Amino acid sequence: MLTLWGRTNSINVQKVLWTLAEVATPFELVNAGREFGLVDTPQYLAMNPNGKVPTLRDGELVLWESNAIVRYLCARYGDATLYPTDLAVRADGERWMDWCVSTVTPEMTPLFFGLIRTPPEQRNQTEINAAAIAMNELAGMVDAALDGRDYLAGSAFSMADIPLGCYIYRWSALPIERSRYPNLEAWQARLAERDAFRRHVMLPLR
Numbered sequence: 001m002l003t004l005w006g007r008t009n010s011i012n013v014q015k016v017l018w019t020l021a022e023v024a025t026p027f028e029l030v031n032a033g034r035e036f037g038l039v040d041t042p043q044y045l046a047m048n049p050n051g052k053v054p055t056l057r058d059g060e061l062v063l064w065e066s067n068a069i070v071r072y073l074c075a076r077y078g079d080a081t082l083y084p085t086d087l088a089v090r091a092d093g094e095r096w097m098d099w100c101v102s103t104v105t106p107e108m109t110p111l112f113f114g115l116i117r118t119p120p121e122q123r124n125q126t127e128i129n130a131a132a133i134a135m136n137e138l139a140g141m142v143d144a145a146l147d148g149r150d151y152l153a154g155s156a157f158s159m160a161d162i163p164l165g166c167y168i169y170r171w172s173a174l175p176i177e178r179s180r181y182p183n184l185e186a187w188q189a190r191l192a193e194r195d196a197f198r199r200h201v202m203l204p205l206r
């Protein structure tokens with residue numbers, strides 16, 4: 001049985017919970033991180049020296065970095081569309097997964113923490129405003145990429161949709177000004193048809 005360490009309100013853990021539900025693989029969740037602690041214990045640090053969640057164990061394999069876990073689960077337990085066997089389709093999708101970490105996460109982190117986890121009187125409104133403008137532009141790039149295609153890597157739902165799906169949901173639920181992006185909204189509506197997405201990602205922000 002697989003073991004996942006994490007907490008259900010962590011976006012990086014949500015990616016993994018969503019993926020595990022897509023591949024319908026049983027697992028045990030061990031609460032870890034923030035209020036649950038555990039991540040600074042020697043036992044946990046021996047598995048994940050970052051002291052962060054998520055961490056996944058599958059037999060001998062212990063894995064951290066949420067996107068690496070998503071890729072692994074899709075390759076190991078998914079099918080030829082979830083982990084595309086066509087290398088061009090896979091590369092297309094992997095590009096969006098990497099872009100999510102390198103480009104979207106640095107804007108979404110101050111936005112989410114500033115608005116959801118920081119009391120109003122302690123907020124850095126200048127930082128929040130700048131991140132909101134940057135995120136709106138990035139969302140526009142995703143909207144343009146989705147013009148004429150249903151999913152990020154083409155016509156089928158794949159692992160590529162998971163990390164950005166989590167971030168775009170959060171962005172769309174934040175109390176900020178956003179442009180209307182029809183392709184992006186249609187893609188979100190498609191994701192919202194998936195039980196796994198609704199169960200693990202479409203949750204109140206906290």
Ligand SMILES: N[C@@H](CCC(=O)N[C@@H](CS)C(=O)NCC(=O)O)C(=O)O
Nearest residue numbers: 010011012033034052053054065066
């Ligand atoms: N790049 C890492 C980031 C991991 C990360 O920053 N996790 C956050 C939660 S989203 C964390 O562990 N925060 C500290 C905690 O929960 O105690 C990944 O994608 O897995």
